Amino acid sequence: MNSLITIEKTKVDEEKFMNEIITTKGACLPDNIEDVISIFEFTDFKAKAFKMLSDKIKNIEEQADLYQSAQRSAQKWSITSLYAQKRMGELTRDIDPEKSPRFINKIKKSSTNDDVNSRAATWMNKDGPKAGIPTATWRDAEMIAKNPDVLDRVIEKAKSSNTIEIPTKTAVLNTIRVERQKDINERAKRKGDAKIINETTTATKDYYDLIKGFKSGIELAIKNAAVGKFAPEGKNFMIKKHNEIRNLMKQLEETL
Numbered sequence: 001m002n003s004l005i006t007i008e009k010t011k012v013d014e015e016k017f018m019n020e021i022i023t024t025k026g027a028c029l030p031d032n033i034e035d036v037i038s039i040f041e042f043t044d045f046k047a048k049a050f051k052m053l054s055d056k057i058k059n060i061e062e063q064a065d066l067y068q069s070a071q072r073s074a075q076k077w078s079i080t081s082l083y084a085q086k087r088m089g090e091l092t093r094d095i096d097p098e099k100s101p102r103f104i105n106k107i108k109k110s111s112t113n114d115d116v117n118s119r120a121a122t123w124m125n126k127d128g129p130k131a132g133i134p135t136a137t138w139r140d141a142e143m144i145a146k147n148p149d150v151l152d153r154v155i156e157k158a159k160s161s162n163t164i165e166i167p168t169k170t171a172v173l174n175t176i177r178v179e180r181q182k183d184i185n186e187r188a189k190r191k192g193d194a195k196i197i198n199e200t201t202t203a204t205k206d207y208y209d210l211i212k213g214f215k216s217g218i219e220l221a222i223k224n225a226a227v228g229k230f231a232p233e234g235k236n237f238m239i240k241k242h243n244e245i246r247n248l249m250k251q252l253e254e255t256l
Helices: 007-012 014-024 033-057 061-092 101-109 116-127 135-146 148-160 169-226 232-255
Strands: none
Touching (some): 033 061, 061 135, 061 148, 061 169, 135 148, 148 169
16 A cells, blocks of 8 residues: 655655556545645646646647647646545545534534524535535535546546547546436336336236136037027128137247
């Protein structure tokens, strides 16, 4: 296990700092949420700075080498930032908002006549319910932490691209949402298929029950015909219906 990284180490060697996070996929990041937030903010700033630089010089022919260098730096810092976000999500998952010191202190400072839930909601909306992190930020981070395989695939796709592709939080979250919807659709289809099978099983049972009754009905009809219970003029109608039934039975036999 690599030693834990702190912001101070970046002052000595940013490249080593960045590469260590990428190599370990964020496993070397600290357990302290405040340190991780600082690392995320730092790496996110670096990624945006290099992306801004590459965008500004993209179409300047004499700056082609600088553009490629800026793109590579933007890619690596973006990857580092994504791993910091994942680590943030791993840590915030274990934070109970109502047990947070910030939450408790905010409640203590509020008027005792106010509704506790209203005060809590107001504080959460302003500062975020987890370590002061905005709600949207920690929710995205926890979503990424919950789907590390998707994060790795998005990063590997960016790294293996013919052009220098910069992986983003949006790309990761969109991939998660697409795959989640695909999973929901597949589960719905499996559930639908199971329902069809149950209905088919019921229909098959109904058929066998029908055949038993049909056979008994024909045997009884033969006896009635022998004693003149059927009118002679109904014979053609009977033959027509029997032919229809024979054709259906033939179709069923050929289908099996």
